[in-house]
Every structure is written in C-alpha cells, then in structure tokens.
Amino acid sequence: MAVFNHIVVALAILAVALLPATTIATDYVVGDGSGWTIDYDYQAWASNKAFKVGDNLVPPPNKAHTSGHDIISLSTPGKMWFLCGIEEHCSEYNQKLAVNVKAYQLMMIDGDDDDDKDNDDCAISIETCGGGNGVFVATDQFQEKEEKEILMANFSHIVAVLAISVLVLLPVTTLATEFVVGDSSGWTTNFDYQTWAKDKVFYVGDKLVFNYPKGSHNVYKVNATAFASCTVPDPSTGLTSGNDVVTLIAPGKKWYICGVGNHCSALNQKLVINVEGGAPAPAPSSATKSGYQILMGIVVVLALIILV
Incomplete structure (x- = not known):
C-alpha cells in the first residue's frame, strides 16, 4: 500500500509539472x-x-x-x-x-x-x-531569434522533466543493502572480519547475512564487554539456522561472535560494525521493484510526449 501511495504521489507531481x-x-x-x-x-x-x-x-x-x-x-x-x-x-x-x-x-x-x-x-x-x-x-x-528562444525554453523543460524523474526515482537508488558477512567465505574461523567491514558503510535498515554450515557455527549479538572477552550469552538468544539474517534497526556499534568452542577467543570469529543513522528505505519486495519499473516507464513516456 505504501508503494502504491508513493507511485500516486509521484505521478501527481509529474502531472502538475507537465500539465501546461x-x-x-x-x-x-x-x-x-x-x-x-x-x-x-x-x-x-x-x-x-x-x-x-x-x-x-x-x-x-x-x-x-x-x-x-x-x-x-x-x-x-x-x-x-x-x-x-x-x-x-x-x-x-x-x-x-x-x-x-x-x-x-x-x-x-x-x-x-x-x-x-x-x-x-x-x-x-x-x-x-x-x-x-x-x-x-x-x-x-x-x-531566427524566436527559434533560439523556443529552443532554450524546450531545453529548460527537458532539464526540469529529468530533475523531476530523478527525484521521483531516487528511492530506487537508496534501497536497503544486504551484506553477506565474509562475502564468499561466509561466517567462519580464521577470517579477518574487521578488515572485511572497514570499507563498508552500514545504515539502519541494512541487513547482515551470516552464512555457514548449520551446526558448525552460530551467531550471538553481544555487548562490548562480552565481545572483548568472548563471553557467550544465554544459548536461547543465539542464531543457528546457517543462514541467519540480522536487520540493523538502530544506529551505533554492534558486536557479534560465534559461541562454538574457542571460535571467538582463539580463532577470531567475531565482528564489530558501526551503524549510521538516516536509513535508506527498506529492501524492495518484487512488488516494490515492479512498481518502480512501471513508474519509470510512465516517466519516460510522459517525457517523450512532451518532447515530440
């Protein structure tokens, strides 16, 4: 419903802009x-x-x-x-x-x-x-003078249409990002996760995906103290599916460790990241993507009508 409302609002803006x-x-x-x-x-x-x-x-x-x-x-x-x-x-x-x-x-x-x-x-x-x-x-x-004037006016109109299109379609470029922790290595031992994370910017709404063979590892969210000492919290709070998805719902530092044996303390299976505020929109569903594709098609058609 939110996507539909967004499309309606965007079309209304375009209609006002192109009404003349x-x-x-x-x-x-x-x-x-x-x-x-x-x-x-x-x-x-x-x-x-x-x-x-x-x-x-x-x-x-x-x-x-x-x-x-x-x-x-x-x-x-x-x-x-x-x-x-x-x-x-x-x-x-x-x-x-x-x-x-x-x-x-x-x-x-x-x-x-x-x-x-x-x-x-x-x-x-x-x-x-x-x-x-x-x-x-x-x-x-x-x-000749009037032809130059109308050419300049048409150019300004084109620029305005493109600017409106960019504003309307901007949410497509700001959708939430899914980060696969460790990339192709996944969530494992003897991997430098701090190096992996250092060139990435995490926002509220982004997701962390922990991939590992089920039963070999797990994922615990901990605080700074437990992270430093590799203290495993209550087992009921751990994630154990082998394809654990964590949505970053608040800004600030976040700490994650593996609670299996000495994977954290001796084999460096732990991750700390800093989450920025000002989140992008939630990750798109197939309906959301289709809605934006339809919207982009309408924008292009309207722009072509104006320019013909």
Whole structure:
C-alpha cells in the first residue's frame, strides 16, 4: 500500500509539472464577431487575452493569405505582428494587430521588452504598415531569434522533466543493502572480519547475512564487554539456522561472535560494525521493484510526449 501511495504521489507531481504541455490550445477569432476588418481596435481586443504557444489566431496567418478564413498556429513565443496589406487599411484604418505569445514551458519567454532594439525595429515596421503585398501580412523578421528562444525554453523543460524523474526515482537508488558477512567465505574461523567491514558503510535498515554450515557455527549479538572477552550469552538468544539474517534497526556499534568452542577467543570469529543513522528505505519486495519499473516507464513516456 505504501508503494502504491508513493507511485500516486509521484505521478501527481509529474502531472502538475507537465500539465501546461497537455493544455488544450485555444482558438481566438480575431475581432470576435467583427472579424478582421477596418476601424476596429484590435489592441483593445487583445489586451485581456493570454496567448500561448499552440493557440490559433483566426484569420491572420504567418504569411500573406487571402482565403478570408486564414488560421495561424502560434508556434513560437514572443511578440508577433499582423497587418492588412490592402491599400490604406493598415495606415489609415488601423487594421493591424500585435500579440505577445507566452511559452507554456516552465521557463517563460517574455518577448515584451521595449528596450530591445529588434522589437523596436519590428514595431516600426507595423507602425509604418510596411511588410508585404498580401491581404494579411505578418512581420517575420524575428523567426531566427524566436527559434533560439523556443529552443532554450524546450531545453529548460527537458532539464526540469529529468530533475523531476530523478527525484521521483531516487528511492530506487537508496534501497536497503544486504551484506553477506565474509562475502564468499561466509561466517567462519580464521577470517579477518574487521578488515572485511572497514570499507563498508552500514545504515539502519541494512541487513547482515551470516552464512555457514548449520551446526558448525552460530551467531550471538553481544555487548562490548562480552565481545572483548568472548563471553557467550544465554544459548536461547543465539542464531543457528546457517543462514541467519540480522536487520540493523538502530544506529551505533554492534558486536557479534560465534559461541562454538574457542571460535571467538582463539580463532577470531567475531565482528564489530558501526551503524549510521538516516536509513535508506527498506529492501524492495518484487512488488516494490515492479512498481518502480512501471513508474519509470510512465516517466519516460510522459517525457517523450512532451518532447515530440
């Protein structure tokens, strides 16, 4: 259940982060009921609207068009300018429109910079009503500049998606570790367990696995005094299965000895470790691993959808 809740929370975070990319585009009929005509205040019409990449303007297109029902898809962020190229419709009758298109990416591109020389040049172009012979003309002096801006916005979005994916999937890399005591030698006599342990970091939640032939050895958890003197505690407290697993449930020093004969005192069959706090998550069950694999697949799919 905890794993399921973790996946749900992770998907919710991803949904919030990627929601702008799934927003349905809006069709704006320029001038509403009046359409694209003369003697109409298109700047007042546009002033209360929020144009986004992916929205559509009807009728002005991105080049000269004459269909009477011309549609332009706003594919890049920044300022865009449109005018009518028939006779004096622009210069005398104010048939022109400027809109500011916002990127839906996490890093917003704001093209409304009155101090930008390029914007001034394009504004001059629309103010003087120059720019083409068609009926609807859009100034496109900044295509290269806008392409660079959208590329930077997309890059920032990619970075954000990857960062979210790393945070969501981080528990996979912090799962509890199982340490087989002595590695392939297992739990035996005449082995230097302190050398084995010295380059390892043990955390709360990790597990120690003591492997040995059943009946030949055993495992006792003791205190520092009993460890130093190899004093064996009550036999009922020993582990004797031959595949004993000890979960490290608290930080601090932990001492273990073998209670068979002189295995501890003469043959050095004892181990002391230091357990760090701040434990990783418990070791994963097969369900946990499957849950994270499914989650990773969903993250990859969502990222691909965003990038296409």
